[in-house]
Amino acid sequence: MSRIAAVAPVLPDYSYTQAEITAELAPLISAAPGKRAVLERMHAASGIGRRHTALPLERYRELGTFRETNDLFISCATDLAERALRTALAESGLEPPDVDFVMFTSVTGISAPSVDALLVQRLGLRADVKRLPSFGLGCVGGAAGLARVNDYLAGHPGEVGVLLSVELCSLTLQRDDETMANFVATGLFGDGAAAVVLVGDDRGEPGIRVVDTRSSFYPDSTEVIGWNVGGSGFEIVLTAGVADVIDRHFPAEVAAFLGDHGMTVQDVATWVAHPGGPRVLEAFERSLGVDRSEFAASWASLDKVGNLSSSAVLHVLADTIESGASGPGLLFALGPGVSAEFVLLELP
Known part of the structure; x- marks a missing residue:
């Protein structure tokens, strides 16, 4: 890898x-x-x-x-x-x-x-x-x-x-x-x-090891997040359905991905979650059965800089590294499609 x-x-x-x-x-x-x-x-x-x-x-x-x-x-x-x-x-x-x-x-x-x-x-x-x-x-x-x-x-x-x-x-x-x-x-x-x-x-250089990745595309969700592009530029498409997609798909998705590596949610030492907003982070926590404190870096980034779209989870990753976190980590984000990406990490 x-x-x-x-x-x-x-x-x-x-x-x-x-x-x-x-x-x-x-x-x-x-x-x-x-x-x-x-x-x-x-x-x-x-x-x-x-x-x-x-x-x-x-x-x-x-x-x-x-x-x-x-x-x-x-x-x-x-x-x-x-x-x-x-x-x-x-x-x-x-x-x-x-x-x-x-x-x-x-x-x-x-x-x-x-x-x-x-x-x-x-x-x-x-x-x-x-x-x-x-x-x-x-x-x-x-x-x-x-x-x-x-x-x-x-x-x-x-x-x-x-x-x-x-x-x-x-x-x-x-x-x-x-x-x-x-x-x-x-x-x-x-x-x-x-x-x-x-x-x-x-x-042979040191660093955080990328163990595995997983991509998911969720059907019948193309109207949940995205842009309408018109004469004035990019018009946001953003609905309350984001949390519903997370609740419906994330528990089984994450369990299957971790299960491929003999792990469960309890084995994840570090969570690097996309700080999509309060409702998105709460849906991640609820669907995974994870305490809010486990997503502290994501909440702190949201407060400090807001949702930076594709850059946001990378800012959380940088903050996580700076904090000295170690062990198995799961980085993930959600975007238009609706689609999700998961990256399993091993932090030294």
Whole structure:
């Protein structure tokens, strides 16, 4: 399989309390005092204390067309991705020319050439580096990215693979959208990025061992999470059905995956759960029969930076490593489809 040599979470420079963000965005979303009061209550109940944004908060009053906001995404995402990858490579003792494979994931902007391509000359990656940009995985992209880079390294055990995730959720802001989904999304999602360096087994380097991975696609759930893409850009699709999907599928799914390795839920020493929001984390805990304290890192990340979509679970992983956690760990996330990804880890 492979080993995780370094995880580098990064955030934009602009940081605001949840109350500051709500005060700025509420007038842009609704002019009706009653609906703004609902939005404010929902933001306050999000479990989030602070979030980071790609732009200064006052700039969101002036956001223009989809093309203009997407151009901002390309510029800001490339800068964040460069910071993340330079940091991760330095922490792993590697240089850009050492990288053989790059997977890039995002669901909050589009670019061709993709952001990973824009980094090749900028970072000094080799001209023959293999790249795989991905769009559409959403919140599951961080976990899925780890699994796919691991898949690559299983076939190339002497090589170095990198996962890059950048999500600038603030740039998808929809003005005058008074739907409950938009009320929730504007109070939940933050901006951030992460880079993960993985090395193949033949390199003999230390790190967190990726033991196994599992992918799941749940039928009849395509309308639960996602985007509607229109003239104004990305319009959020987010329903209460997320918790129902978790309750219905996760207990058997996790039991089967762990059972393949002679384990049960009680054998998992470290949980790295995607901090999708309070209801999502509570559904994970309820369905798995796990105490809230076991997901402390995910709750803390939600409070500190919000839901960073595909980058979120990678920020939780970085915090988990920094805490000194050890033993068997299960990392997982949920995204559009609805789909789920599970990564079984052995933390040294």
